[in-house]
Amino acid sequence: MLEEVRIRNLGVIADATLPFGPGLTVVTGETGAGKTMVVAGLTLLFGARSDSTQVTRGAAAADVEGSLVVDPEGPAAERCRDAGGTLDDDRLILARSISAEGRSRATAGGRSVPVGVLADIGETQLTVHGQSSQLALARPGAQRAVLDRFGGAGHAKIRTAYTEAFTAWQDAVRTLADLQRDDAARQREVALLRFGLEQIERAAPQEREDDDIDAEVHRLANADALRQVVATASAAIDGPPEAYDASGADALLGQAGRALADAGVPELDTLAERLAELGVQLRDIAGELSAYGAGISDDPERLGQLMTRKAELKELVRSYSGSGDVAGVLAWAADARDQLQRLDGSAERLEQLAAERDQAAQRAAEAAAALSKARTALARKLQKQINAELASLALGGSRVSVQVTTRPATEGLPALRVGRALAGANESGTDQVRILLAHGADDPGRPIDKGASGGELSRIMLAIEVVLAGTDPVATMVFDEVDTGVGGEAAIEIGRRLAALSRSHQVVVVTHLPQVAAYADQHVKISKRASGGVLTSGIAALGEKERLDELTRMLAGLSDSDSGRAHAAELIAAAEQDKKRAAR
Structure with missing residues (x-):
């Protein structure tokens, strides 16, 4: 769980400390104030690719340093110790620096480490759900990855068993193909080995x-x-x-x-x-x-x-x-x-390797069938849970379906016979997974990236992410303006869902919606400041009065609007009542 992150010279943020706590932390601010840089800083701290353009103009380097509480016996602590770092009881300090020339440095537990170590630690500590997820979900394989993530650790074992069987099968295919290829290089190698052995044996x-x-x-x-x-x-x-x-x-x-x-x-x-x-x-x-x-x-x-x-x-x-x-x-x-035994191209050896290849293919086909069966069962559960979330997000008239179909075989590419069908196979299995969105009972559905408006897609993505978050073991979840295009009652439901999620995870939400911000356990504001013609941003944790002012600004555009202030107070009170009821 994150405790505190300090960001210096990253974009418009000159020097600011972002406090965190358990539950739901909301980050708000005016457009251009630097909310995106907060998310960028967090991802850099956990090993994301760096870019020298992120460094504040005129600064030598951008720095991000974070303190987080981890399980001293958990994987993050173990990875830190493996890299030579140390923990202070259950606290781990991470740091990342990017120079204006593009060089990147990382430290974990006081020891300089490769950036990959931060990424390894981040796998168990932080996940970011953002608007980019909407585009990522349209890429081939991304919807299958959603379904596999939903399956959790138990499903991961089935997936790993298939991947190992597929790899063994392809290794056997390559070994046989190498021997069958009567190339001069192999013949020369065989001749040299035999000549040397004959000399030694004589x-x-x-x-x-x-x-x-x-x-x-x-x-x-x-x-x-x-x-x-x-x-x-x-x-x-x-x-x-x-x-x-x-x-x-x-x-x-x-x-x-x-x-x-x-x-x-x-x-x-x-x-x-x-x-x-x-x-x-x-x-x-x-x-x-x-x-x-x-x-x-x-x-x-x-x-x-x-x-x-x-x-x-x-x-x-x-x-x-x-x-x-x-x-x-x-x-x-x-x-x-x-x-020589490996390179032996004799008929007997070729026959043996062909049998081994066929046996490996059979094991891979059986593992692929088991994986397809597991995915089909998971698909029914996943669509049921997503549709339940959509009903709470003012999309009750729409529904998603998660379809698992067999990937067609392509000539020249690996294929396995699964049941009666010949299916195209790769490291992920023999399945194609598609998530469709339908409006009404008679609608057969279209791919979600083509069948939904921007606001609908945001809510669908949030529903998917909230469902996946329930199976996600990471300590901290960051939601970056996934509520874009949403308002009114749906916005309140989004805040309610994120608050519910924060009971089992530390949740950080970057939002422009006052209805979401009302559910915050900690509210952080990013403010623009102009000095000498240079625009910078500051970060401050808000007290009760400042929080009311910020929600009033978000509602009415002015922090001193009487009607806006009353509405903001009403939102906060309603959110508090919601949280108390949910905690019972």
């Missing part, structure tokens, strides 16, 4: 074989030096072969041990025992040295074989190893076998 390198060869080559190439090392060590232990005295380390240890043992002193006896243990270890070492020396070879033939093998492995490593050793060659071979 050489048959073994794990760590290069290290073992290096060790053996070192022993063979240094046989004389190793024999000398062994002889020197053995002589030091046992004494030189030609010596007749006890000059080796073994003999000297024995002499030392006997001398200590003959002393008859307990402490020296202990040392004598330790020397005896050393003597045992020394004789073991002497034995191992003897065995190692006997195994030293300087076989030049064996050395030549090893050097040839080393050169063979080195060539493999140079050609196929990314890590510079035999392990890299073996890894390349394993990957090459996997790639």
Whole structure:
């Protein structure tokens, strides 16, 4: 829920703070005062595309900073923490800056973040319903999106299951088509992989074989030096072969041990025992040295074989190893076998992939049928709820119908057999959804963007948006002058519907209708100010008296009109009574 938003140098707003609270916040002001910039500031704060033309002329940058209360364990807080930001208990601070040159910067929880992070947070915190929604609803797919949104989380699972099945089917189609395409590039790739595998399989390198060869080559190439090392060590232990005295380390240890043992002193006896243990270890070492020396070879033939093998492995490593050793060659071979299996265009492989494609198509068709059935059921519920809203908005003689039909198949594009019909398929399913407006029982209906006047379309859009809002999980909903072209009793009903919606959401409404403004829990006014030939706007939260003045101005054009003032007071009193009755 939004607490406060500060806007600086955005359009005509030089520096203003917009306070928010729970319930219904109404934003009013004269034409050109900057009400649109309030909505623009909110959307920028939550990641909307920026434009340098939004920056006040002569300013270096436009800035928007907002404070909102979020669930510390919810998705918005989690996304902020993932991006490196922090929360102050349950408060999250977001900021956006757009320079006059067009550069954009964003922060979340005190940390500089990509603008996309603000958009991710905004998905669960803010939605904007505006006059642009009327145009958007006429675009292909937009009416289907309305129906899917109405279905909520349960319907989203059915939609996701279809999308995953459709994606798997198309992946299988592409894999098979790639193999069936006998292009030179694939053939070259197959030939190179097979050539490399044949080289490696002929050489048959073994794990760590290069290290073992290096060790053996070192022993063979240094046989004389190793024999000398062994002889020197053995002589030091046992004494030189030609010596007749006890000059080796073994003999000297024995002499030392006997001398200590003959002393008859307990402490020296202990040392004598330790020397005896050393003597045992020394004789073991002497034995191992003897065995190692006997195994030293300087076989030049064996050395030549090893050097040839080393050169063979080195060539493999140079050609196929990314890590510079035999392990890299073996890894390349394993990957090459996997790639060959993927590129294998044999009849058996093609037959297997064709079967996989057909199975995937069957699963996608079943998921499409389930999605169509769910949409058809939802359509009946949606049109019923919209028509109930229209009756409350002085459109009781008109009705909408939500039609779900099968999308015709188009040659060259994906198609699925759903039931007995071949239907055109894409990521959204095999359905076409149209919302029609009919006037009277005998009217078959026309598309709502063609069958409604401007005022009717505004009320229909509001009815749709109020119905959708009931399934929308976002905390804050912004309605930007969706009441254009409406007046009288219908305007009161619009205020009543928005007030009812504000019991479950924080609702912000930009309006020019006093009947809507009368239902406000918080009323904010944007005023134009001229200074030095420059027009700027200020934002102020209205108290009870100022609010009465503003509604009087909206009704009569003058804030001091006695009749307008009485009418404004009557509107506010009636709205308060409405809200009290609804809260019971």
